[in-house]
Amino acid sequence: MSENILAIENVAARYGDFLAVQDASLCVPNKSIVSIIGSNGAGKSTLMDCVAGVHKPSSGRIFFKGEDITGLPAYEIVRRGLSLVPQGSRCFVRMTVEDNLIMGSFPGCARKGATSMLEKVYELFPVLKEKRNDLSGSLSGGQRQMVAIGRSLMSQPDLILFDEISLGLAPTIIKDIYSRIRQINAEGTSIVLVEQDVKRSVKTSDYSHVMLKGKIVLSGPSRELTEEDIKNAYFGI
Amino acid sequence: MAQQLINGILLGGVYALVGVGMTMIFGIVQLTNLAHGEFIILAAYLSSVISVGLGLSPLLTLIITVPLMFVIGYILQNVLINKLMERGSEPALLVTFGLSIIIQNALLLIFSADANRLIVSFQALSIPLGGMGRIPVLNLVVCLIGIATLFVLNLFLKKTYIGRSIRATSDDKVAAALMGVNVKQTYGIAMGLALATAAIAGTMVGMIYPFYPSTGSGYLIIAFGVVVIGGMGSITGTLVAGFIFGLAQVLGGSNYGLLIGYLVLIVMLAVRPQGLFAK
Numbered sequence: 001m002s003e004n005i006l007a008i009e010n011v012a013a014r015y016g017d018f019l020a021v022q023d024a025s026l027c028v029p030n031k032s033i034v035s036i037i038g039s040n041g042a043g044k045s046t047l048m049d050c051v052a053g054v055h056k057p058s059s060g061r062i063f064f065k066g067e068d069i070t071g072l073p074a075y076e077i078v079r080r081g082l083s084l085v086p087q088g089s090r091c092f093v094r095m096t097v098e099d100n101l102i103m104g105s106f107p108g109c110a111r112k113g114a115t116s117m118l119e120k121v122y123e124l125f126p127v128l129k130e131k132r133n134d135l136s137g138s139l140s141g142g143q144r145q146m147v148a149i150g151r152s153l154m155s156q157p158d159l160i161l162f163d164e165i166s167l168g169l170a171p172t173i174i175k176d177i178y179s180r181i182r183q184i185n186a187e188g189t190s191i192v193l194v195e196q197d198v199k200r201s202v203k204t205s206d207y208s209h210v211m212l213k214g215k216i217v218l219s220g221p222s223r224e225l226t227e228e229d230i231k232n233a234y235f236g237i
Numbered sequence: 238m239a240q241q242l243i244n245g246i247l248l249g250g251v252y253a254l255v256g257v258g259m260t261m262i263f264g265i266v267q268l269t270n271l272a273h274g275e276f277i278i279l280a281a282y283l284s285s286v287i288s289v290g291l292g293l294s295p296l297l298t299l300i301i302t303v304p305l306m307f308v309i310g311y312i313l314q315n316v317l318i319n320k321l322m323e324r325g326s327e328p329a330l331l332v333t334f335g336l337s338i339i340i341q342n343a344l345l346l347i348f349s350a351d352a353n354r355l356i357v358s359f360q361a362l363s364i365p366l367g368g369m370g371r372i373p374v375l376n377l378v379v380c381l382i383g384i385a386t387l388f389v390l391n392l393f394l395k396k397t398y399i400g401r402s403i404r405a406t407s408d409d410k411v412a413a414a415l416m417g418v419n420v421k422q423t424y425g426i427a428m429g430l431a432l433a434t435a436a437i438a439g440t441m442v443g444m445i446y447p448f449y450p451s452t453g454s455g456y457l458i459i460a461f462g463v464v465v466i467g468g469m470g471s472i473t474g475t476l477v478a479g480f481i482f483g484l485a486q487v488l489g490g491s492n493y494g495l496l497i498g499y500l501v502l503i504v505m506l507a508v509r510p511q512g513l514f515a516k
Contacts, residue, residue, distance in 0.1 A: 052415060053414075054411060054414070054415070073414070073419070074411075074414040074415050075414050075416075075417045075418055075419045075420075078415060078416065078417045079417050083415070084415050086411070086412060086415060090409050090411065090412040090415075091409075091412070092404065092405045092408040092409060092412065092413075093408060093409075094404070094407075094408050095401070095404055095405065095408060099401055099404075102398075102401060103401050103402070103405050103413075103416050104416055106398060106401075106402060106416045106417045106418060107416075107417035110417075111398070151416070155416070155417065
């Protein structure tokens with residue numbers, strides 16, 4: 001296996017005539033945390049949708065664990081160990097918390113260890129165990145994000161993409177979720193954080209990329225990037 | 238009156254069975270299957286042919302017709318309807334309408350317009366209820382089979398991976414795909430299950446009522462009623478709706494039965510358009 005778990009090479013994506021992502025390239029080193037930041041509409045989510053197979057890129061290649069996964073359907077990509085926690089959590093609102101989590105272990109390879117994984121998820125988010133028999137539609141926004149994260153963990157992925165995990169959540173909840181994400185990473189899962197919240201994601205990550213109007217305009221190890229550089233890239237000054 | 242209540246309740250189990258396939262496709266595939274009634278009658282004819290050909294009781298023909306109808310549904314969805322749904326829901330809706338005409342006329346061509354009926358040995362038996370009327374054994378059996386089918390289906394949807402994937406797809410198909418669910422294949426399984434319930438429904442109605450190639454549309458209307466009253470995608474709702482619709486129809490007798498059934502339908506649409514048990 002190559003050193004990079006994910007490599008995005010010159011990916012472009014469009015919605016009809018609108019070019020949402022143009023010529024984006026970046027790598028995610030194995031077991032690292034990489035953040036992709038940018039303002040609303042910069043193309044971050046579209047890029048993640050391309051990686052996870054929800055949206056088909058119009059050009060470019062995407063490699064996961066050295067294999068070309070460009071244009072594969074989403075259900076095929078998650079089976080290979082790449083999971084996306086989508087924007088707005090997208091829980092199955094008419095299903096119970098536990099059923100949501102069990103759905104995460106749908107890929108054949110994840111079913112065997114599903115019971116022990118479920119216990120792990122409940123350890124990570126004890127509130128979910130309390131609410132295991134509640135419909136996920138009845139939960140708060142933060143709890144739904146926990147369900148979405150837990151559901152993603154259930155597939156036992158090697159790489160998780162978090163799309164705007166902190167959107168609309170209270171700061172204390174964001175802090176809590178971020179500490180869980182670090183915990184997940186410490187256990188060996190590579191992570192991509194897509195955020196508008198610059199400070200927290202840069203601080204958490206090993207590498208950062210700034211997107212603006214569909215392009216990656218700044219890349220580097222997070223601790224080498226200055227606040228000034230990031231601000232300029234973020235706003236395109 | 239007591240007798241009518243009994244008849245109405247017993248009819249409810251069958252009506253729920255007639256509606257459950259429709260409500261599944263409505264809730265999961267988001268398609269109105271206008272051929273659902275014809276599939277029920279097609280299954281009744283299949284049951285009749287097998288029953289006569291092999292000398293089996295109509296009830297035993299289910300061993301063949303249920304898997305057969307499942308396969309028909311799975312292939313139909315994968316080969317035809319999935320492709321059409323990429324172009325929006327209208328083309329798929331029209332094709333189900335076309336299918337209903339094709340099935341109806343094919344049945345007419347093969348079996349002529351004569352009435353047909355599935356005969357069972359306990360046809361005329363009934364259990365006396367001491368002055369309160371009688372319970373016809375046939376109707377009781379049919380009702381129990383209807384309830385049992387819904388129960389098993391509900392259990393399947395709640396407790397198995399495939400069942401959960403069907404519910405997940407009906408909640409959010411993009412999120413389901415992210416969990417590793419092949420959405421189109423899941424639609425195929427859902428259509429297969431819907432037609433499997435249609436197969437059971439076909440045999441049941443064929444045992445209690447005579448059927449012709451054109452009776453399907455009547456069952457489509459009943460299925461619609463059950464979907465609207467029960468709320469789409471809810472199996473409990475479907476069962477209760479079946480009983481309400483069955484009672485309404487029996488209490489109205491042969492003259493006002495349908496009228497009362499539709500009045501209930503209109504009141505439901507006006508007062509609670511999402512159905513009794515919609516979540």
